Amino acid sequence: MKIAIGTQERPGDRKGLGAWLREIATRPAGLVGAVIVLGLLIVVLFGPLLAPHDSAAQDISRRLEGPSSDHLLGTDVLGRDLLSRLLVGTRIALGVAVPAVFAALALGLLIGLIAGYVGGWLDNVLLVLMDTLQAFPAVILALALLAVLGPSLRNVIIVIVISFAPAYARVARALVLTEKQNPYVDVERSLGASDRRIVTIHIVPNVIPPLFILLAMDIPSAIAVEAGLSFLGVGVQPPTPSWGLILADGFDRVRDTPWPVLWAGIALMVTTLGFTLLGEMLRDIYDPRLSGLRRLRGA
Amino acid sequence: MRLPTEPKGRSVGAEAPSADRSGGDALLNVHELDVVYHGRGGHLPALREMSFQVHPGEILGVIGESGCGKSTLSSAIMRLLPPNGEITRGSIRFGERELLSLGPEEMRRLRGPEIAMIFQDPLTSLNPTFTIGAQLVDAQRAHAGRAPRRSLRRRAIEMLEQVGIPDASERIGTYPHQFSGGMRQRIMIAMALLLEPKLLIADEPTSALDVTLEAQILELLRRLRHERGTAILFISHDLGVVAQLCDRILVMYAGSTVELGDVLPTFERPLHPYTQALIAAAPTRGRRGEPLATIPGKVPSLSALPTGCKFAPRCAHAQDVNLEREPELVEFDGRYVRCNIYDPSSGYVATNELQSR
Amino acid sequence: MRRYVLLRFSMALLVIVLSVVFLSLLVHVVPGDPVKIILGPRASESLSSLARAEMGLDDPVAAQVWNFLSGAVRGDLGEDFVSRLPVASLVVEAAVHTVVLAVVGLGLAVLIGIPLGVVAVKHPNGWVDRLIAIVSVALITVPPFVAGLYLLLFFSVELSVFPSIGAGEISDPMDYLRHLTLPAIALAITWIGYFARLVRASMLEVLGSNHTRTARAFGFPDRWVLYKYALRNAITPTIAVLGVGLGNLVASAVFVEVIFSRPGLGSLVVDAISTRNFPIVRGAVLVIVVLVVFANLLADLSYRFLDPRIRLESTRTPL
Numbered sequence: 001m002k003i004a005i006g007t008q009e010r011p012g013d014r015k016g017l018g019a020w021l022r023e024i025a026t027r028p029a030g031l032v033g034a035v036i037v038l039g040l041l042i043v044v045l046f047g048p049l050l051a052p053h054d055s056a057a058q059d060i061s062r063r064l065e066g067p068s069s070d071h072l073l074g075t076d077v078l079g080r081d082l083l084s085r086l087l088v089g090t091r092i093a094l095g096v097a098v099p100a101v102f103a104a105l106a107l108g109l110l111i112g113l114i115a116g117y118v119g120g121w122l123d124n125v126l127l128v129l130m131d132t133l134q135a136f137p138a139v140i141l142a143l144a145l146l147a148v149l150g151p152s153l154r155n156v157i158i159v160i161v162i163s164f165a166p167a168y169a170r171v172a173r174a175l176v177l178t179e180k181q182n183p184y185v186d187v188e189r190s191l192g193a194s195d196r197r198i199v200t201i202h203i204v205p206n207v208i209p210p211l212f213i214l215l216a217m218d219i220p221s222a223i224a225v226e227a228g229l230s231f232l233g234v235g236v237q238p239p240t241p242s243w244g245l246i247l248a249d250g251f252d253r254v255r256d257t258p259w260p261v262l263w264a265g266i267a268l269m270v271t272t273l274g275f276t277l278l279g280e281m282l283r284d285i286y287d288p289r290l291s292g293l294r295r296l297r298g299a
Numbered sequence: 300m301r302l303p304t305e306p307k308g309r310s311v312g313a314e315a316p317s318a319d320r321s322g323g324d325a326l327l328n329v330h331e332l333d334v335v336y337h338g339r340g341g342h343l344p345a346l347r348e349m350s351f352q353v354h355p356g357e358i359l360g361v362i363g364e365s366g367c368g369k370s371t372l373s374s375a376i377m378r379l380l381p382p383n384g385e386i387t388r389g390s391i392r393f394g395e396r397e398l399l400s401l402g403p404e405e406m407r408r409l410r411g412p413e414i415a416m417i418f419q420d421p422l423t424s425l426n427p428t429f430t431i432g433a434q435l436v437d438a439q440r441a442h443a444g445r446a447p448r449r450s451l452r453r454r455a456i457e458m459l460e461q462v463g464i465p466d467a468s469e470r471i472g473t474y475p476h477q478f479s480g481g482m483r484q485r486i487m488i489a490m491a492l493l494l495e496p497k498l499l500i501a502d503e504p505t506s507a508l509d510v511t512l513e514a515q516i517l518e519l520l521r522r523l524r525h526e527r528g529t530a531i532l533f534i535s536h537d538l539g540v541v542a543q544l545c546d547r548i549l550v551m552y553a554g555s556t557v558e559l560g561d562v563l564p565t566f567e568r569p570l571h572p573y574t575q576a577l578i579a580a581a582p583t584r585g586r587r588g589e590p591l592a593t594i595p596g597k598v599p600s601l602s603a604l605p606t607g608c609k610f611a612p613r614c615a616h617a618q619d620v621n622l623e624r625e626p627e628l629v630e631f632d633g634r635y636v637r638c639n640i641y642d643p644s645s646g647y648v649a650t651n652e653l654q655s656r
Numbered sequence: 657m658r659r660y661v662l663l664r665f666s667m668a669l670l671v672i673v674l675s676v677v678f679l680s681l682l683v684h685v686v687p688g689d690p691v692k693i694i695l696g697p698r699a700s701e702s703l704s705s706l707a708r709a710e711m712g713l714d715d716p717v718a719a720q721v722w723n724f725l726s727g728a729v730r731g732d733l734g735e736d737f738v739s740r741l742p743v744a745s746l747v748v749e750a751a752v753h754t755v756v757l758a759v760v761g762l763g764l765a766v767l768i769g770i771p772l773g774v775v776a777v778k779h780p781n782g783w784v785d786r787l788i789a790i791v792s793v794a795l796i797t798v799p800p801f802v803a804g805l806y807l808l809l810f811f812s813v814e815l816s817v818f819p820s821i822g823a824g825e826i827s828d829p830m831d832y833l834r835h836l837t838l839p840a841i842a843l844a845i846t847w848i849g850y851f852a853r854l855v856r857a858s859m860l861e862v863l864g865s866n867h868t869r870t871a872r873a874f875g876f877p878d879r880w881v882l883y884k885y886a887l888r889n890a891i892t893p894t895i896a897v898l899g900v901g902l903g904n905l906v907a908s909a910v911f912v913e914v915i916f917s918r919p920g921l922g923s924l925v926v927d928a929i930s931t932r933n934f935p936i937v938r939g940a941v942l943v944i945v946v947l948v949v950f951a952n953l954l955a956d957l958s959y960r961f962l963d964p965r966i967r968l969e970s971t972r973t974p975l
Contacts, residue, residue: 139907224799410875423866
């Protein structure tokens, strides 16, 4: 990939694999995060294979049981094996959150690029629009949109994209504005480069890396949002085994058995922990200054 | 409660000679002080065998390039080294007391009323969220016991007037950012003066100021010494300023004293090759049109100090012996110098070569 | 400063107006008959015509927006579909409970989180500091609704220490407080973690600054340096963060209210969604947005007011 003339050398740039491994080794917290995320990826890939039972198989005679040799984590209200459901649920959790956040980044990047590069009244309009969207807490916006769109997995993704994109747009816009000031932009233009070329080849490579750090920190938030919305009943619909749904079912019957709530909660916490630790490590390695940009979001 | 800035000081028994040539007892006597910074790779020797004295009412200038250890010196004397700094050897005597054997509370009581310090960057040295009045009063309250605030405030106003802040009684309720850099430096000096210290350590107080302001601050300092007999340890990288202001001058290189003596003789006939090079490098009126002299090479990094004399790699007079043996600080005609060329036992080698213009 | 206040205020107002517009346009976002979208395909005829009339869906879109906007300004948010009650009164009643919950939760977080941060910074990188760091990360990564569920599970179901349903009677303060405890703790948990870290980080920064060096050089007691000076300087970034996170807090309140069956804006919205009572959804979301925007505004202005450098921007005297 061509690196623009004006690119600043940052600590994380072009490090060899050895240097990366060394950085990771000195950060035990990040290492834990990386291990967790790796484990989650394995579960996502091989979930159904690892599951001892079919996650959809019901057995009413054995419902709401605690852990046993047969069902390591117990069963839910319809007699389905909790462990299997949780394992498959990993796919939902990551399968919704990760693509959604990536799409949010892409959308936000586009908006931010336009606003920052074109400027003028368009910039102002976009800025006000982004501000307005950001005035809605993510979950609230989600609820309002889902009331109209109807609950479904697809709509949850759409809703996450819409709520998370403004933040990326703002950051991208700010970065584009700084990059635009760089002398090399004028140089390129005087050499006859088209706007599109300047943006894609020179500006974008400098804008993208910080956005990826935000993305790493946003994934746990998105996972929590999806689980939360499904918990409320306005997200993923049964019988898809979203962790939020498992929690909701468990909540309904919490006086009969604590296990669904317990295990699903742990699954969520471990996942958010893993991604958060990983994200923080990446942020520290790449640019410690960004620690001020910690965004507070999520359910 | 200890905040993490108190260095692990040691009580060292080394008896420091307190008498000097003038016969008077030194106010501050630093003897063979070693300071080390602990880092990931190992230790960095920031100060090595620093020895010098400051007498009551005297202004001692400390000269050196960036990285020679000047700031470490002032921090060490105040015992305010960062957590990774440690005084590993030597003694610092202030009056009758050995500073390195004092506890944190005793040391705290010393800072301000006995030894005060002003810093290089006035723009950031005052707390931005408190008025200057509050800070000046607090400085006194930290040591004044139960004196009523009103009287402390009045003293503060008087002191501000003395250092040349106009409309002091009105401005005392304003915030630091409402003053210019030169004003803030004066406020710092006022803060120091309110405590009437015997020794004032001025760590490059004028480096951030323009020439006019600098002259005013220097005048203030002179008045200080004249009216109150305050001794001043004036740290700087500017030879010209030191020449104007100081009685004696100490030249530092790579964490150690290389020359120490009265200002006039040192400037007229510098002994150490580094001092000579420094003086030669300073632009003066008489040599217009000639290319500026520089000192070849650069200051050695603390992690890679050469063996033997630390200045030898850049020294025009270096001989093989200098690369092996680090010279001692020897007295030579009332002055001190650390250079192998001066060896009292075998006579003074090649002194003729070293006569400056 | 005054100009900035005016600017921020106008911006806030603009955002609110745009939110109103957005909410009134919401039903038209999706292609299809708005009534079917709101009520679902199986709505009765009478309900459909009621909805149409109530929301003015036969009027041109611009008129709909204007009606909602002018109504909102007057405090009229329409009537709900099910009980024909004014949405505004339902929403205000619920808002009280939510605000109480949010304030108490935040207060708890401040009371616990800030001291934790101070304790951590006394011996940086000591074992206490590391312990608090681990606890902070753990607290931050627990999604609030999971925290709420666990609290419900342990303290309410298993141990029966606290009630699990409702808000209790306001007339009986002790009862109300008992019902408030677990929900408030659930809300506070994440924030305790944030505050502890933030306070620690900002204090550490202040303690390493030049003016702290000055304070120590003048023999200020450590106690002063830490509490009087460093804490004071560290409060401002804390408040700034507070502003940003208030929206987050409201979102968490939604879950907490549902989990503990507490009345409030959150449970109001969630119930309304399941009963397809759209005017309530619209009205409640609007009120939530207004609250969040003003809370942000308040936090932003306080933070600027507390920092003398910003407060006295125009009074620089060049001398």
